[in-house]
Amino acid sequence: MKQWEVVIGIETHAQLLTQSKIFSGSSTAFGAQPNTQANAVDIALPGVLPVLNRQAVECAIRFGLAVDGQVAPKSVFARKNYFYPDLPKGYQISQFELPVVVGGKVTIQLGEGDNLTEKTIQLTRAHLEEDAGKSLHEDFNGKTGIDLNRAGTPLLEIVTEPDMRSSAEAVAYAKALHALVRWIGICDGNMQEGSFRCDANVSVRPVGQKEFGTRREIKNLNSFRFMQQAIDYEVQWQIAHIEDGGRVEQATVLFDPDSGETRAMRSKEDAHDYRYFPDPDLLPLVIDRDWVERTRAAMPELPVAKRDRFVADYQLSAYDAAALTASLDVADYYEAAIAVCGKAASKSCANWVTVDLAARLNREDREIGDSPVSAAQLGGLLARIADHTISNNIAKKVFESLWNGEGASADEIIEKQGLKQITDSGAIESLIDAVLAANPAMVAEFKAGKEKAFNALVGQVMKATKGKANPQQVNELLRSKLG
């Protein structure tokens, strides 16, 4: 049987986080009553004209810098002409021949732990454009309603080269891009509300063949899981189709999450002729060096740079560093905690943030941004573990109390609940004596060579201290007494 290679390119529409629309002053907030956020420009009254929103351009520049692409000194808005009821002007203002960002790259990570590998996905371009409105089918007594609230919402369309070779790579890219646009604050990444949606161009070719196979484009993938399922199904379909003697025809397909299948929406023959031409209502977009540099100066440290710095500064594994730089909020949280507990606790801090805190947040479906335990509180807690005031086990109790708002700081809770570790060896010794006296059978078993009995005795002592003794100290004292 032939070996097949999968080739995938992705186009992403990221809705930009601007206050107002790309060519009008209407608000872009999601979820308003239909047509309450559509002004004269958005509904395309006769005579109205577009005016470019500088904030949207700023977002594009940030993106260009973040992916190390070229921010075009001059780009041009073009009209893409087609008729549809939710496209009020009969054309979409987009960029065609001269996009605002040319080239660029996104690094993705594949695998886990020691098998972690990296791959660079090249970007072709990113361009600014306006979104269309929505057709609300069957919502109005069988008639189609038109909601133009979304019409004119700014989008950045980000296009990759056909660089991905599996659905896993495609999803890794989509996730990395999703994290990046949120990181640089240009998109809220809300996939359910359509703020971040992907189209995947998928083709297959026999391994070793140079030419690409014919691609089909899967439209509007609005979750990573659907992306994976859709690509996997599509790849299987294309391979089966070719092996059955068929030929893949260029087409646009939709993924049906219920059936898990893709089905053709329109073939190349029905492709529109969009009659692109430069929009005469808008001047070419000129971005001078100054604007780029001012934007660069205001950029946050980017994920890859931050990850490398975490490895170097905090002696973290690449895996931990990647987990801590999955989003800017997590990274900021981590560094704020370190600022309190000190770099010496960097590894335990990484564990707490990526394991304990993450699990707790996950359980209540919360984001780190609204964690009940602040970074300063967690840092304070880690400092008490580091100076042996409490054990790791007690720390979990303190963490839970902080989560429930039982105190303003770890110190306050330790004090209030009397959780301070007992380190006075005299006090521990007298407790040990009491435990040995109360459990002669266990002592006999230990002396007969049963190591298990020793652990049971340690447990008894810890229980008597309510967990507050230093387990290592208990061990040593017990062994010398029994010795």
Added chain:
Amino acid sequence: MITRSVSELSQALASREISSVELTQLYLERIARHNPQINAFITVAPEKSLAQAKAADALRAAGQATPLTGIPLAQKDIFCTKGWLTTCGSRMLGNFVSPYDAKVIEQFNAAGAVILGKTNMDEFAMGSSNETSYYGAVKNPWDLSRVPGGSSGGSAAAVAALLAPAATGTDTGGSIRQPAALCNLTGLKPTYGVVSRYGMIAFASSLDQAGPMAHSAQDCALLLNTMAGFDERDSTSLDRPPEDYSRELSTNAGGKPLAGLRIGLPREFFGEAERSGCSPEVMQLVDAAIAQYRELGAELVDISLPNMKLSVPAYYVIAPAEASSNLSRFDGVRYGYRAPDYDDLNDMYAKSRAQGFGAEVKRRILIGAYVLSHGYYDAYYLQAQRIRRLIANDFVAAFKVCDVILGPTSPSTAFKLGERAADPVQMYLSDIYTIAVNLAGLPGMSIPCGFASGLPAGLQLIGDYFSEAKLLNVAHRYQQASTWHQQRPQAVD
């Protein structure tokens, strides 16, 4: 009173010789009497006009008058006017009452001017005779069997017939200058970007420019002072310091007021062979005007605009291309005409647009869609844009050796209604002298320069970018030395 200029009417209002309400009433009565014959107005709403006049009188009483406060003006029906039917000469917008004001209307309103009515025009400004209007042809007041020119034919006829002291027009390929020439008016198309296009229904966005139409350069300057100005809602509007376009008109330079002015005469208009592109009668009047300019002290310079002959073909690629896209919003979905019966979405589009647009508009949409389509774009649209640059460069070179370029406005005087309606190419050639000015984005004027067989002819003056004040002065000096612009038609009393 009705033969007075805008500045004279402004004085009459200032001296309380007449009130705005009385003046408005006077014009409304003339409109009621003559419009059924001339068809210059699509919409007249006396109660609205009189309410504005009353408010203007109150402003004047409060001492807050500007030169245009209380002056009734006719507005081309291409400007969105809040609360007024705004049809753009089309059945498509036959039910469109605008919910907002165009920038131009806002500016006139702010100045306290009164809207007398909305004037007839070629449908979506596509035409040179005003015969493509869904609301019927407009008659030329100088000869009711002839066209007034277009597309601002309603505005031209209204002012020529003294149904309004002045009017607004828009000019995409000659739509202010050609009707001004055919109706014995003074019309100015400013530099592209001087007057905001916001609220002016787009025909060809990169060429459209609004301007005044009146009896004199002086009146045009007065109107332009109100119309011009930066508008942040129009990205092609130019952010320049405001200027007084009348500023050069009052200076007295003595016997040779235009001494030192270099007037360029393009070989492409005046060469021995090229003269035949214009009717001999009109050419004769233009020659006489040139002689008059020499009297006024101007120096004549031979110039060449070698790519002039390409302007009509380039224009008829670029303008329809932009129009085909600009007119896509008229789809029957949100406002405007929708066919009463249709099967599905595509049928609704097809029928609404088939029934809502007239033949000339459909012709240009088809041409535009064709030249933009895949495989033809480079050969037509891109090529036309290159020609456009060449034409603009020709003018830049010419203005190194002259200050103003002079020529005929239109190759003929007003033609008969119906005479060219069946021959679009013949009709398109009506704008052969005016189109290059739009392609280059320059200011251009037409002023009356005499009569041929009783019909007025126009002289075109073309200036360098932003030279409106100079252009108006060059026109004004000629009007001080001639009376052509003071002639009034006999057909309408």
